[in-house]
Amino acid sequence: MDEQRDRGGELVRFTELAGNRLYRNNAFAVTGLPADAAGRSVRQQRQRLEARLAVQKSWPGDPASPLTVEYRVEEVRVAFDQFQDARRRLVDELLWRWGDADLGCDCPGDLHAAHDAAVVAHAEALDGATAATGLTATRARELWRAAADGWAATLAHPSFATHVGHRVDALAEDRRLAALTADDFVDKLPALLVSPLNELVGFLETRAELAAICAHFSRHEIFAPLVAEGFERLVDEGSRAINATLRAAEEDRREGRFSDALDKLREQVKPAYEELEPYWPFVSEWRREELSHLVAVGMNNLAVALLEHHRYQRASSQRSSRLIELAETALRVTPSDQGGTIAENLRVIRQLHGHAARRHAPLADAPGAAGAAPGQDTLWGCLAFLVVLLGIIGVIVAGVGSGFVPALLTGLGTLTALGLIGTFSEAGRARREAAKRQSAGHGGGNG
Template sequence: MDETTAGAGAREPAPGRGTGDLPRFADLAGVRLYRRNAFAVTGLPANAQGRAVRQHRQRLEARLAIEDTWPGEADSPLVGGHRKDEVRAAFEEFQDPRRRLVDELLWRWGEADLGCECPGTVHEEHDQAVRFHAMALEAEDGRIEATEEGRDTLWRGAASTWGTLLERPEFRDHIAHRIRALDDPRLRNHSADYFLAGIPRLLVSPLTEIASGPGFAPRLARVCAGWAEYEPFSDLFSELFEETVDETERTINDGLRSAEDKREAGQYGDAVVILREKVLADYHRLDSFREFVSEWRHEQVAHSVAVALNNLAVALQHHHMVKPPTAKQRKTVVELAEKAYEIAPDRDAEGIKENWSIIYDQFTGSGHPAVARGFPWKKAVLILGGAIFVVVMSGVLWGPAVAVGIAVGLFYMIGSAW
């Protein structure tokens, strides 16, 4: 298909934020993306124009003269209907073909004859994408009852269907066809690529509004990760997380300064509490959306946290050379050193590992931590105790010879497992 292109010498405005003569993208952005859609609110088919729009408007205005709301289409994914002022505002969007086309692209096409040559799958994918996305927003708003797993499923469905559709050349061709079909001079300076470029940011715009919701915040990173898998959305989330990252980094740095002050004052217990309960909690919060944080920035935060943990572990090591530690204090020092090594970026790993090895040897007497780390002592004791019980009972029931044979077999099996 041939595409309608911008006129010679025309400068096409950038879609989305900062749109010049087409603010419809900004008008729709947010959680009411679909509830503001002119086609969703009025119930008009995607190919409605001229006289059909005027007649439908007259019918709805007559109905809303005696009713408070218009329920919309019978099979609409939106729940609760639309108020009189919302319906009136929606009809105004049909006055400008540029604004109306944005709404058309973001609502179901159904059985409307749009005169295009799209494969049937394109229209099916489009309508499925709209339904998934609209239902996800309705569920987050409490209009549709759904479990957390159910809501996450809707978000995944929306991301995969929109993400796949936006990369199909047939969808771009469809937009170009609709620009030609609407045949309005106001569309001549807008190409299919203009509209196509504005849609991804608009689709993820609701996440900015609901990101801070207490019920949604813990799920935010995984929901966004589902969208970021698809090329049209891959670069849109750093901005969303920027404020959260800034705030988390400030909190981490405040905690690090406080812990440093306590360490230098010899208030080691307070320093341990701050690092464990505040700094590490915030660091793991940052880590939960690591893919939306630049690599250099995450590395710098990891460096600061690892160095603070290491320095406190070393300070405690020196402190306990004078004042022998309790078992709990020994465990604390080892855990701090181990956590420092776990978090440390590559540039710090060698030095911190050396400190960890010295501390581990001093406070456990078990040799290099790489050897003893993670050994399941409790499990080993239980298995060994069970094996001894079996051997003893075998001796009682079947005699010493059988017991010895079973003992050899069991201990060979245990040794092989470890």
């Protein structure tokens, strides 16, 4: 039982450093001590920093640190406390620069160099993602790639486990560490190294950025299942929110509140699903297909209900456009082997509502040249109204003052004028459509 408690002790420090604290709270980063610091050198550095922090608010930690951090006195005290427990101290040592410290391990020189490069790249990349450091996107991509590749190479190095074993033996005067082996530390490191990825979602502008970062780690066998596990949790959270909205939309549909149901699917479910799409390469296929099926069925059910509803109540051009959009999204997200019925429903919806949707398209999709059409149509409509009004007045005046024949001629003249207005209006619309098609044709050629 005592051995079990000892073996679980080092896990506390792994938990404390998990996430974005991975490097920021590292005892060596905070105190500026070298990796081989012990006994007297630790006490002297503590006294120096306590004196310094008595007259200033903070200090930046390790002078060679890539982090942009200022540590206050309480954070420094907590960091020095880690040196009192060899299990905690060793976790921090493995996660900071070894530099020129004499660790007495006789490791090949390339191991220490690869380890330190991985630490610096990972720490700088993480700091740049979670703080306003001015790190460029190009530099960030380079750092994340170097961090993933560097740590994978370090963990796979034939001498890494030997190095850790040597350090366990060197610090074994602390009896709490004596019961542990190198594997107790090495086996936990991969999960700790990818632990910040789930927390980055709150700092990055898009989830696609997070997916790109994770792709660097997923290329390595040692990290891939751990990245997938983290994304499974994120997809679980997103799936629960989507399912709740789908249930609410289904209730609206059954109660005939079609507009409310449509808004929920367009404005909540669709964007929430699209936010999860960058994660699909990192999660299990069955989870992706399960959520995709639920979203597709919910959208298809509403599309079919709206199609039936508008058999008896004519749809506006906007509603027709959104109905087609809903059916198209349902087909896009449905798993490839389940789309037959949904594809047929989309075909029918396009056949019955495509014309009305096209009437709505210039307002929604073409604010440039096509945007002038509504104004021109309105001008012709106003002119036609004016002609009708004057024609009615003319017929009345002619009938009262001159008799039936002049009134009839006046009415025929009004109808002729309306016909000319209609001809000119249609001709203008035809020219605009031709220009639009020509423009589309040029655009397709350039693409």
